[in-house]
Amino acid sequence: MGRDGQGGMPTYDYQAADPKCACDLCRERFEVVHGMNEPGPERCPQCGCPVRRAVSFPYVSAGRWSSKRLLDRDNLHKHGFKTGSDLLEESKGGLD
Ligand SMILES: [Zn+2]
Numbered sequence: 483m484g485r486d487g488q489g490g491m492p493t494y495d496y497q498a499a500d501p502k503c504a505c506d507l508c509r510e511r512f513e514v515v516h517g518m519n520e521p522g523p524e525r526c527p528q529c530g531c532p533v534r535r536a537v538s539f540p541y542v543s544a545g546r547w548s549s550k551r552l553l554d555r556d557n558l559h560k561h562g563f564k565t566g567s568d569l570l571e572e573s574k575g576g577l578d
Contacts, residue, residue, distance in 0.1 A: 491515045494522055495536040505529035511536050 495511040498504035508526040516522055526533050 492518060496522060496526075496533045497536040498526065499532040499534040503529075503531035505531070508533050 493513045493515050496508065496514050497511045498508040501509070505526060505528050507528045508531060514522055522535055524532060
């Protein structure tokens, strides 16, 4: 049981670190399946050129603006935004 079991292996995009050293496989992004805690391949399995992880998920770089901070009610109110529940309450009141 568990999400780390078989079938749940995440895939990562890899790409040649140096475009001058690349084969058909690593010139474009290619997917590698490995565990989250495993280091990825350092070299292309086909040509042996160095590869690097190609970051394709936007949330990877979302460290500065975590969803918690963005969705924080006080923070939103401070900037004059209304949260979903505020709008819900307002529309509810308007309908009655
Ligand atoms: Zn290659």
